[in-house]
Amino acid sequence: MTNLDKGNPNITPPSQWVDLYGDYLYRYAMSRLKNPEVAADCVQDTFLAGIKALDRFDGRLDIKYWLRGIMRNKIIDQIRKSIKAQTVDIDKEDEALMESFWFKYSGIATTNPDPWEFNPRKQFDNKEFWVVFRKCIDQLKEPLKQAFILKMLEDQTTEEICKEMDISPNYLWVILHRAREQLKVLLNENWINKD
Amino acid sequence: MFTCKQVSSALNKKNYQDLPTWKRVFIKMHVKCCLFCGKYNTQVIDTHEMCRELIKNEENSNDSECCDVCLEEDNKTAMKEKIRQSTESAQL
Incomplete structure (x- = not known):
């Protein structure tokens, strides 16, 4: 039985994540990425990754900060992608x-x-x-x-x-x-x- | 005792606060007395400390205070739908 099936009272159901944490995560993503579209995609990917990884959530952290941890990796991936798209010239x-x-x-x-x-x-x-x-x-x-x-x-x-x-x-x-x-x-x- | 090059290299590889305590003590002593790298590396340490404090500030604050932007309603609706689909498929 998964965390999702158990209806664990310590876990906010994913259906409420957007309303409860969406703006918070979006602001965090914007503080690193500055591109509204990319930041919104990052938040969405974070929620979907969070659902997949919910079994591994042990409740030690508030789920909001657990999701933020997932999002930090997504942000790093985005920055890496944007770096790869440009050449760095040495003057x-x-x-x-x-x-x-x-x-x-x-x-x-x-x-x-x-x-x-x-x-x-x-x-x-x-x-x-x-x-x-x-x-x-x-x-x-x-x-x-x-x-x-x-x-x-x-x-x-x-x-x-x-x-x-x-x-x-x-x-x-x-x-x-x-x-x-x-x-x-x-x-x-x-x-x-x-x- | 470290050389200037060793101090600079240590500060370049890792953030000052992530270095072992003994290394930090020697580095701090070096930059306090060194006429060559002291001023420069003190500023490097300043930046490391500011970034560390910023991260702490972000982690402790209840909300990201960087800006007052919010997700657009269209985005929220699309996300809720994706989450619903993903939750359903996870439960199957």
């Missing part, structure tokens, strides 16, 4: 960075990066900061944004990302360096000028 500036003394000697781009114009650590308890932070991630250029999300938010390994993007680990380092720099500029602008 001269990036090549120069990889060949630079500082990179070869110490794995850094510069000894004197531009400073933060505010202390981000002091904003960790401020909900408004995370809204601005998410918006800044959205504004990163492709493929910096995709690489940044996969590596920093979805915890994918360097090897996996390099394979998907068909780039070397050194070039992924350059991409992540550029993403961090862009993010710093955006945060400095958007957080300080938020009012």
Whole structure:
């Protein structure tokens, strides 16, 4: 007998999932994907995968978060697909960075990066900061944004990302360096000028 | 003690918070004193910590506060129908 047949009272019936969790999952998908159609497809695929996997649901998590866990894998698949559809070109500036003394000697781009114009650590308890932070991630250029999300938010390994993007680990380092720099500029602008 | 290259490489491979405690202590000590990589790698750690906090914030928040978008009604109706079909076939 499956979880579905048992009518387990701890499990919200799938017929109620759309009304209870649809908007929540959609917002989560939008925070990573930014494409309404793709995000909606992701939510639908999550529900269907959830029904198939319901036997394995052990009730330790709220089903909402269990579904979100399934959806994270769907999001990673979507980002991978979109990465595969584009070629990542190395420009001269990036090549120069990889060949630079500082990179070869110490794995850094510069000894004197531009400073933060505010202390981000002091904003960790401020909900408004995370809204601005998410918006800044959205504004990163492709493929910096995709690489940044996969590596920093979805915890994918360097090897996996390099394979998907068909780039070397050194070039992924350059991409992540550029993403961090862009993010710093955006945060400095958007957080300080938020009012 | 780590070299700059080892510190950068460790921070590039894994998020700072996922490294073992002993490694984090040595890395923190290195970046605090190092004239070469200190400023740069401190900012790398800052970004790692911000991303970690963002994830925590998303996991703890009752709703994703990224935006106030909602699924369109047409999408919801289509999803409900697919779920109904899928549930029926799962029960057969």
